[in-house]
Amino acid sequence: MTIRSLVVGGTSGIGYAMACRVAASTAATDTVLISGRTKPADLPHANMEFRPLDASSMRQIKHYTDALKSASPPPKLDLLIMTQGIMTTAPRTEVPGEGIDRKMAIHYYGKQLLIRELLPVLSESARVVIVYDGKLGSPSKLLWEDLDLKTHFTLVRAADHCISMMDAMVQWWAGATASRLGGRPHFVHAFPGTVNTNLLREVVPSYLQGVVRGLGNVFLTAPETCAQRLLDGAERCAVEGAEEGRFWSNIDSKGGLYRNKAVWSEEQLARVSEHTWKLVDATLPAEG
Template identity: 60%
Template sequence: MASSVTRALVVGGTSGIGYGIACRVAAEAKSATVIISGRTKPENIPHDNIEFRKLDASLMRSIKAYTDAYKSAQEPKLDLLVLTQGILTLAGRTETAEGIDRKMALHYYGRQLLIRELLPVLKDDANVLIVLDGVGGSPTKLNWDDLDLKSTYGTSSAANHCLSMTDGMIQQYAATQEGKKRHFMHAYPGLVNSNLDRELPWYLRMPARGIARLMAVSTDTCAENMLKGTYDCASSAEKDGRFWSNFDDKGHLLANKTVWEEDERQKVADHTWKIVDNALQHGQ
């Protein structure tokens, strides 16, 4: 459980679901250090063992500078890496200064870069949790000829690509970790009252908030379910010799998830690193 964590990093941990997860880990593991990262420091940090470090997770060069600084400081290794950064927006393709759609940069490419760069500072049995949508992904939902949706972008296709490629990548990490016992997990949080509506058009914000108040769970309840799923699934997966899992909003393992073919995983990985590494070279 979270009480066994000695060091955790939660990117997207300055608000919403990530903030809820960070606070729960900090409360349950009082001797642990919990690092939260995002663009803005929260007004309220309720636990002394939570530390804020600024990060714009939409830019690959910012992420690389952040991870390089972490590694060069030779800090203790991480037991838990949680990635929750994201936005709720109906806008069309909106590119960052590095040429990546902002939504996809936050929900997919930046998360993968964080994992890749932080692998050397993860403990051999660390847990990596990506909170996005561990239920709906499938290789059949991908436009394999336009994985970054440069030519065929739509809000629905962007969502499908981010969550489906995440599925492929957690299986890729699990298959290529050279004997280590790290667990890579992709979770569906369900409907959560997390104040993500700020980037919706003004006329949709009030209805969205009303629905959230009536139907959504609190960030603390979501955090409890996400952490339960992380530790339960890591334990059961290891017994099965599997080091990846998808789970639902109650923390229950999704046993019927598609196992990707090696060539599918590799194609997604090759595409991901091409986009990320091009962005890292952008403007140099």
């Protein structure tokens, strides 16, 4: 079978729900590959496959993508979904030997490396969907002299930087793929809203787990509902965007397009992309 869809972070929560929905609507001969730290207890569809990936390590991501591209038959991705995330109150904690804060590596830098390395196997009309926060990013939230927050790290700033730089790179990727013949991928930054996943429970004391679970079932969106809204919205915005000559979208928790999102300047896009690749490439072994 040929791998047509990849969901990184697809082992639980929103990502798992999206992977299951994609698998249910995909031809039996097309594989939906899910990757993350731990294999799910259940892969409910025969065309689902799991491969482990530590998405906090740039070196592990590079090893993973190299192996994926060398497979026979090679993948031809129509859909690349990235939902990997972490909820923690830990201070800046660098990935060993790589010099990038683990939270920022998972939420931002690793996703950019995945896109770059998998770009050769994306189909001409692929959808790249990043589930993080397509709502709150802005150029005004960046400390431009310290984009990776080596010296100005706080949890709030880390979130602001990852969200905002993601906005920038979604627009940068849409421009960077403009010369592809036959079509162009569409890049989506999605805001999931408040979803009933396990992320919050990772920072809640054990004696409150039952309360959190009960409140979540009442007040939060089910992952399956979120998955349907985001997948439908991403496809709708991609079709409409192509008609408008726009190959990036920021979408809300119902799958609707944020039409008031700022368009980043060429200078701003250049600064964010140059910073990103300089930092990421410094972690990778030199190619001989």
